[in-house]
Amino acid sequence: MGILEGKNVLVAGVTLNTSIGFAAAKVAQEQGATVVVSNFGRAMGITRRVIKKLPTEPALLELNVSDADHLAALPEALGEHVDRLDGIVHSIAFGNPETALGGKFLDTPWEDVGTAVQVSAYSLKSLTMACRPLLTRGSSVVGLTFDATIAWPGYDWMGVAKAALESTSRYLAKYLGPEGIRSNLVAAGPLESLAKKAIPGTEKYNEVWSERAPLGWDATDFEPTAKAVVALLSDWFPATTGEIVHVDGGVHAVGA
Incomplete structure (x- = not known):
């Protein structure tokens, strides 16, 4: 019996099989969960093909976390597949690589900053609140x-958006804790995902990790991060909330 046996989990933001969201969905299914995934727009076609590679093809919902109508319709859409929600995986982020990334910090216009913060941080709150009618005592929210x-x-x-995400998770932990709902994050090292490839200059990160990670680091192996996500979704961390679990080979803990 897996540690998510009988649980229902939404993994929001699955595009390619080279993503933490996909890996988390796979491990969650292997651990007994019923998984629903989401994406939106043109990426839906890619997601529809990719999820066929999972152990069981999950239901796919269209969800743009910046669209109020999508969020309002989410409980009913989820209700067609599950009667409650035991876990949410927030695998969503966006920053315009032309203006908000790659060394252009001092010149980025507010419009692009606002988009990065809304999609990457505020959406943790908006997604959780949209799912709230289906969440129960013991439910777990996990972001990346x-x-x-x-x-x-x-x-x-x-x-900056990730700093806001980390703070948002702590406030969710504070305000949803009385309902028995946990909110935690997993801080992964650099992985060869679509998100990483969209950020100019991130090849330097691999050099840092190859030199500094006490446990070593394989940027193509998504499973350690996915396992941490699934562990936090499970009942094995019943009194842990507002936490950031590092899955980075130990780089965060050591100096140069």
């Missing part, structure tokens, strides 16, 4: 971050 305690080369306004 890239350690926002320092400034990374080229990460720029996405780093």
